[in-house]
Amino acid sequence: MLFALDFFIRRIAQGLVLVVLVAMLIFTLLRIVPGDPVRMMLGPMVSASVAEQTAKDMGLRDPIPVQFGRYVAQILTGDFGSSFVRSAQGGSTGGSRGGSTFDADLSIDENEVLGIIGESGSGKTVLARALVRWVTRHTCKRSAGARLPT
Numbered sequence: 001m002l003f004a005l006d007f008f009i010r011r012i013a014q015g016l017v018l019v020v021l022v023a024m025l026i027f028t029l030l031r032i033v034p035g036d037p038v039r040m041m042l043g044p045m046v047s048a049s050v051a052e053q054t055a056k057d058m059g060l061r062d063p064i065p066v067q068f069g070r071y072v073a074q075i076l077t078g079d080f081g082s083s084f085v086r087s088a089q090g091g092s093t094g095g096s097r098g099g100s101t102f103d104a105d106l107s108i109d110e111n112e113v114l115g116i117i118g119e120s121g122s123g124k125t126v127l128a129r130a131l132v133r134w135v136t137r138h139t140c141k142r143s144a145g146a147r148l149p150t
Contacts, residue, residue, distance in 0.1 A: 027068050 037056045039046070055061050059070060074081065108114050114131070116124045 023072075024068060026088065027071060028064055031064055 036055075038051045038058070038060065039063070042051060042054060052061075059067060062070075117125060118124050
């Protein structure tokens, strides 16, 4: 029993070290790629002084280990940041820009195209026929080649 607990604790510690190392690697690679995130956020026509002041205010001119420490501290407090490309919080899902993803409009207006994607046998043809009202009461189901009453 003691061996299993020791093994489990060692594996958890190794996993945590691996997660931290991978996070540091990805964080560093994202910081050293060409291009300035401040220019992308403010646009190409912004003056150099405004871009530099914004970068300093955001902490982007700090050393990478300092930025990574700030990032980890924010993650541990539940702050996943905000995107400067899209107006969404870092922890949001669906990319809905703050609105509800359940406010879906299923109507198809004139000159619009509907695409139905699915694997073979998932019912795309039946759905398409139902949408254009080609399905009648007499449509029957088949199971393993045998006709079933509907």
